[in-house]
Amino acid sequence: MSLLTARNATFQDLRRLLEEQQDAKIDVVAPATALRSRNAAIELSGVEPLLEESGFTLVDGLYLPTASADGDIAAKLRIPAQFLRRLRIERPDLYDSNVNGLLHGKTRRGRDGRSTVLHPSDERKFLLRMFRGQDGGDGVLRALLSDSYGLIDHLDVLLAVLDGIRQADVDVSIRSCDLTESSMRAKVFSPKVSALAPRFLDGYRNPFANPALEAERRRISTAVDHWHQGSGFEGTGSGAGDEPVVFAGFRVANSETGDGAVTLKPELLIQVCSNGLTLPALAIRKVHMGSKLEQGAVSWSLDTQRKHLSLITAQARDAVARWLSPEFLAKQVDELEQQAGAPVTEPDTTIRAIAQSLKFSDAEREGILRHFTAGGQLSAGGLAHAVTSFSQTVADADRADALDDLALKAMAACANI
Known part of the structure; x- marks a missing residue:
């Protein structure tokens, strides 16, 4: 590794x-x-x-x-x-x-x-x-x-967020993690906070039942754990894994070398295929505030570190309590249900137009079309699923996260085409 x-x-x-x-x-x-x-x-x-x-x-x-x-x-x-x-x-x-x-x-x-x-x-x-x-x-x-960059390292952020989860007293699982040259990302969900989304998932089937698409997902993964071994989720009480179930979750991201910020954003996790639909409009972003650093070895005082990390812990605690609640999940699912049913009668034309609008590359457009076809749901909701399932096969974790952020925009754009 x-x-x-x-x-x-x-x-x-x-x-x-x-x-x-x-x-x-x-x-x-x-x-x-x-x-x-x-x-x-x-x-x-x-x-x-x-x-x-x-x-x-x-x-x-x-x-x-x-x-x-x-x-x-x-x-x-x-x-x-x-x-x-x-x-x-x-x-x-x-x-x-x-x-x-x-x-x-x-x-x-x-x-x-x-x-x-x-x-x-x-x-x-x-x-x-x-x-x-x-x-x-x-x-x-x-x-x-x-030399005024604010330093907060990935491991400190991860532990601070875990402390916030502990304080919120919510049962969670960390389903997968990504690490790039510039960022760290962990994806968290609550197996006990779920809702049915029958319209949003009407007719949708797991695209990773297609061996070629599953092979693409496995090929780019550092580790393939039990999460992707079968159709159901361990510990969710689900049997077949094909019920129209959505779980409440969120993502935490940190940058040590790029934009210098901690980001928390809610996510809706789709049981049938482990797609993660992010809600970037509700994200919380905490910029690492820096000050002029002296020449030589860099070392922040313990007091400064504690202040920054305690704020991250408090924000995580409050976000978890809000986002991993049945009320929040029900509201988000209801909004999705209202938008998801718009039909997509000409997939190639629709996806080409949306790809141009959202600046998807040709390779991304073609990949999303393959996942849309494999998913079998010829609607705006199906397009959102195609974006988030395709992102699981993208090797660049930062780009994959950006694609997940665009899934709702792609779904909304269907109504204007």
Whole structure:
């Protein structure tokens, strides 16, 4: 299992990964002049060693940027990200010259031996989030961020949310987890809070009964647990698993290297296929508030960490109590039932128009059409299901989450086509 990513992983796998990441993390603030690109890797020099419990840890060395970190470098130096990523693959020499030229400026030595500054060096300081190299190898540059970035790590957020769930005293299960280069996501539901949605699920069948589609879902998964082994859910009291049942749930997401925020949003979980229909309009987003960080090793005070995490715990507690309630679920299902019945008589034309409106790629449009056909429900509700079942086969967990956020928009758009 990669230290950087996981898809459809179990909670146990995610927690183990996050604990391994905590041990490998290095966070430092360094001046731009301490950075130099060498063969499309970032070399740090002149950075003070970190004092840890085990002794001093050297920070100087080579760190290979992730694709996400390449995006950060491009943004900070105002280089088109797609161009910089292409240079990494095709012309690492030009990658180096672009990055180094913008970081270190340019001088010209005249005939009299004096140097003239043509372009000054970058005077900023950056927060570098990294993983140390293993067995003397190169490390990983996860992000190049502002030196005012607020740090709240995935593991701390996950434990704070679990504490909020405990305080809310609601029975829940964590059905799957995702970890990307820039985010962590856990999907939670309550097996005891459910409702019938006969119109929303009228005629819908599990698209993953199709072996080819199930193979796609398994292919991108880090771990396939009992959740996807059969048609029913363990612990829900359901037998055949094909009843029109919807469960109350929510998702928690955190970014350590990207937008710097914790997000909680409600989700409706479909029993027949484990589709997750998110409600992004009701999401709660808590931005990590940062302050200017001193140069060198980064360490927040315990008091600051407690304040941030206690707020996340309180928000999770309140959100769980509200979203995992029969009243909330009944209201959401009633709204879905009213919109779901619009017929889709020309699937290819309808999905093509919606794909253009919601900016789905050609591959996404084709995949959604396959899932729509496999689901067998020729209605607006069937289209929402197709988006959320297709998303389970998408390797990029961040994009899959974005697709789930668009499912309701796709369903609503059917009425205007």
